[in-house]
Each structure stands twice: as structure tokens, then as C-alpha cells.
Amino acid sequence: MKHPLALLGMVSALTLSSMAWAGASADEVEDLLARAAAAHEQALALEHGWAVTEPFMEQARQALADGNVDAAHELAQRALLTAEKSVAQAQSEAEAWKGRVLGS
Amino acid sequence: MFVSGWRRLALGGVVALTAQVNAAPEDDLAALRSFYEKRFPDIALEAHIDGAYALDEGKREQWLEMEDFPPYEIAIDEGAELFEEALADGSSYSDCLGDDAPVVKQNYPYFDETTGQVMTLDLAINNCRVAAGDEAWDYLGPEMAALTAFIAYESRDEEVAVEIPDDPRALAAYEDGKAFYYTRRGQLNFACSHCHMTMVGNKLRAERLSATLGHTTHWPVYRLKWKETGPLHRRFMECNSQVRGVPLEPQSVSYRNLEYFLSYQSNGLVLNGPATRK
Structure with missing residues (x-):
């Protein structure tokens, strides 16, 4: 019983995700980009920026300018994801580095 | 390439002297040296001033030939x-x-x-x-x-003798450099220590990973990759970029603190800059 339910759940999730993605608007892309930029700035302030975030943002802006909203949406999501991960890395490493010190 | 007794004694003397200034940095220094002695029992600690060329005989021979007409x-x-x-x-x-x-x-x-x-x-x-x-x-x-x-x-052959004075700000700068060294950065999630301690001596593609000990003794460096002579902080920037992190500015507070931490680990070693690296 568990397998069919799990499969149904996965299909539903993918369908919903796909629908949400397909329905992306330029405004949503701009919102994602604004959130990505804010998170990236936070990471940079913590000296933990990732080099991939800004290129994703630039590519998303270019795709939006070219009228390719779907591609822009995907790229903006990647920018946001990497920016948020870089902030999370900074936060977790604030303590985690101590465990790597020789003799610790 | 092999351990010499008097050198080891000299390095030990530096350890003993600096221990009186501040216990924590001295402990770091002793632990780091012990780590590399165990990791490379046939390589003298002072040989690490030559970086990867202390660890790879073939590459060392090529490097020594370059030193006949050094590009720096x-x-x-x-x-x-x-x-x-x-x-x-x-x-x-x-x-x-x-x-x-x-x-x-x-x-x-x-x-x-x-x-x-x-x-x-x-x-x-x-x-x-x-x-x-x-x-x-x-x-x-x-x-x-x-x-x-x-x-x-x-300044070649002068000994590195970095001091951590009895000033909490100095110790804080040292600790900040230490934190930077051990902190994961970039999308690849690497700390300096992963390449230069955890994987030291192994290869990344065709390059041998060097020990942290001696990392600051030979700068500036003519790097074949750069096709020019450049500073230590440019290498810091490159390391950060290689793990897909955004590099800091040269001479930023964090890079200077990292240099402070790394240089302290090389206390007692001799300066051998400038040098050539691939």
C-alpha cells in the first residue's frame, strides 16, 4: 500500500511543481531575483558568497530581457537556492570549524 | 629532504619560546608539526618551505631545473x-x-x-x-x-619569527585567521585545511597538495599559471575561487589575519622567496 501512495504523492508533487513553474510570471522572477540578491549580499557580508550566485542572477535577468520567462524563472530559483545555501554555510560554519582544529 | 636533528631542535626552541607568550597558538604550532611529522615521516619539517616540491621527487627535479634560470x-x-x-x-x-x-x-x-x-x-x-x-x-x-x-x-635565509604579543586584539586576529583556515567556503564546501591537511600529499588533477607548514615563506611567487610574479593574497583569492567562493579583497582584514595565522605556523623556518610554482 505504501508504494502506490508514495508514487501518487510524488506524481502530485511533481505535477504541482510543474504547474507552478509553468505559470511563472516576470513578477515572480523579479521577486526571486530580489530575494536572491538580498541573500547573496548577506553571504558576502559574512565572507561566504558563492561565485555561482551572481552569474545565475545575471543569466536570469538576460533570459527575462529576452522574453524567456520560464528559463529566467529556473535560473532565478538556482540563484536563490545557492544564495540561501551560502548563508546557511556561513551560519553552520560559525561553530563547525572548531571541530576541525587539530587536537580538538 | 630528510630530518636533521639540529633543525628540529631549533624549531622546538621556537615552540618553547612562543609557548610563554600565548599557550593556544603554541599548541596549534606543535600540533601542526606533529601532524606533518606523522604524515611525512621521511620529510624534514624545514623541507616544507618548498611546498609540493618537498613531497614529489619528480616534480622537484623539474622545479630545480627551472630554478637555474628563475622567471622571478x-x-x-x-x-x-x-x-x-x-x-x-x-x-x-x-x-x-x-x-x-x-x-x-x-x-x-x-x-x-x-x-x-x-x-x-x-x-x-x-x-x-x-x-x-x-x-x-x-x-x-x-x-x-x-x-x-x-x-x-x-631577506632569504632569515628565520620566520612571528610573535603574538600579549594583547587580546592580537590573539583575536590570530584566532580569526585560524577560523578562516578551518572554515568551509564556496559551493564546493572546502576549508583550507581540507586540501592542506586532510588531503595533503594527494593529487588534485596533476598537482600535489602541499603542507600548510612553509606556506608563507616563499612569497611573492612567479606562478606559471599567472605568467607573472604575484603575492600570497592573490593565491588566497585563487584558492577561494577554486572552491567556487567569492574571493575577498587582497589585504582585507581576513586575509591579513589568515597570513598572520599561517606565518606563525612557519616560525623557525627560513625565508626562501621569491619562488616559482606551477
Whole structure:
């Protein structure tokens, strides 16, 4: 019983995700980009920026300018994801580095 | 390449002396040396000033052949000329860097109690220039590389003797550098320690990963990849970029603190800059 339910759940999730993605608007892309930029700035302030975030943002802006909203949406999501991960890395490493010190 | 008793005694002496200043850095230094002694039992600690070429005989032979006509010689010659040039107010670099100049690299980095920050040789040079009415040089530019190459060359065989003075700000700077060294960065999620301790001696593609010990003794470096002589902080920037992180500015507080931490680990080793690296 568990397998069919799990499969149904996965299909539903993918369908919903796909629908949400397909329905992306330029405004949503701009919102994602604004959130990505804010998170990236936070990471940079913590000296933990990732080099991939800004290129994703630039590519998303270019795709939006070219009228390719779907591609822009995907790229903006990647920018946001990497920016948020870089902030999370900074936060977790604030303590985690101590465990790597020789003799610790 | 092999461990020499008197050298080890000398290094141990530095350990004992610095232990009286501050226990924590001394513990770091002792632990680091013990780590590399165990990891490379047939390689003398002082041999690590040659980086990866202490760990790979084949690469060492190629490197020694390059040293017959070292590509950093041009930078040394240019640096010698720059050193003799008067600054805007008529003073000289010797007036600013001290009577021993150009043999001063062994004095850097140090903790400057006036500014409460780590003073590196590059920063000191620019401070001299600005104080004399000259423009500061680009930290990644050819003039800074040339002058520091000349000073490094003249300072060869001097021993690294970085002190952590009895000042909580100095210890904080050292600890900040240590934190930077052990902190994961970039999308690849690497700390300096992952390459230079965890995986030291292994290869990344065709390159052998060098030990942290001796990392600061041989700068500036003519790097074949750069096709020019460049500073330690450029290498920091490159390391950060290689793990897909956004590099910091050269001579930023964090990079200077990292240099402070790394240089302290090389206490007792001799300066051997400038050098050539792939």
C-alpha cells in the first residue's frame, strides 16, 4: 500500500511543481531575483558568497530581457537556492570549524 | 629532504619560546608539526618551505631545473630599481621600513598595536608611499610584486619569527585567521585545511597538495599559471575561487589575519622567496 501512495504523492508533487513553474510570471522572477540578491549580499557580508550566485542572477535577468520567462524563472530559483545555501554555510560554519582544529 | 636533528631542535626552541607568550597558538604550532611529522615521516619539517616540491621527487627535479634560470629574476631586478627610487617627499623605503631594509621580510606580518590590526609587508609598503605623498600601489600590480620580490630575495635565509604579543586584539586576529583556515567556503564546501591537511600529499588533477607548514615563506611567487610574479593574497583569492567562493579583497582584514595565522605556523623556518610554482 505504501508504494502506490508514495508514487501518487510524488506524481502530485511533481505535477504541482510543474504547474507552478509553468505559470511563472516576470513578477515572480523579479521577486526571486530580489530575494536572491538580498541573500547573496548577506553571504558576502559574512565572507561566504558563492561565485555561482551572481552569474545565475545575471543569466536570469538576460533570459527575462529576452522574453524567456520560464528559463529566467529556473535560473532565478538556482540563484536563490545557492544564495540561501551560502548563508546557511556561513551560519553552520560559525561553530563547525572548531571541530576541525587539530587536537580538538 | 630528510630530518636533521639540529633543525628540529631549533624549531622546538621556537615552540618553547612562543609557548610563554600565548599557550593556544603554541599548541596549534606543535600540533601542526606533529601532524606533518606523522604524515611525512621521511620529510624534514624545514623541507616544507618548498611546498609540493618537498613531497614529489619528480616534480622537484623539474622545479630545480627551472630554478637555474628563475622567471622571478626580472621582478627582483625591477624591485631593486624601485627600492632605490626616492619617494615623493624625498625619503626612501629604508627611511620608512627601517635601517635593515631591504632585509625586513622576516619582521612581517606583525600585530600593529597602533591600528589594532595585522601589518603585512605589502600594506607597510603602501603606508610608506601614502605617508610620503605617493599613490598606493595596486596590491596585485607589478610594482608591488617587484618590490616585495626584491625584499624577499634580500631577506632569504632569515628565520620566520612571528610573535603574538600579549594583547587580546592580537590573539583575536590570530584566532580569526585560524577560523578562516578551518572554515568551509564556496559551493564546493572546502576549508583550507581540507586540501592542506586532510588531503595533503594527494593529487588534485596533476598537482600535489602541499603542507600548510612553509606556506608563507616563499612569497611573492612567479606562478606559471599567472605568467607573472604575484603575492600570497592573490593565491588566497585563487584558492577561494577554486572552491567556487567569492574571493575577498587582497589585504582585507581576513586575509591579513589568515597570513598572520599561517606565518606563525612557519616560525623557525627560513625565508626562501621569491619562488616559482606551477
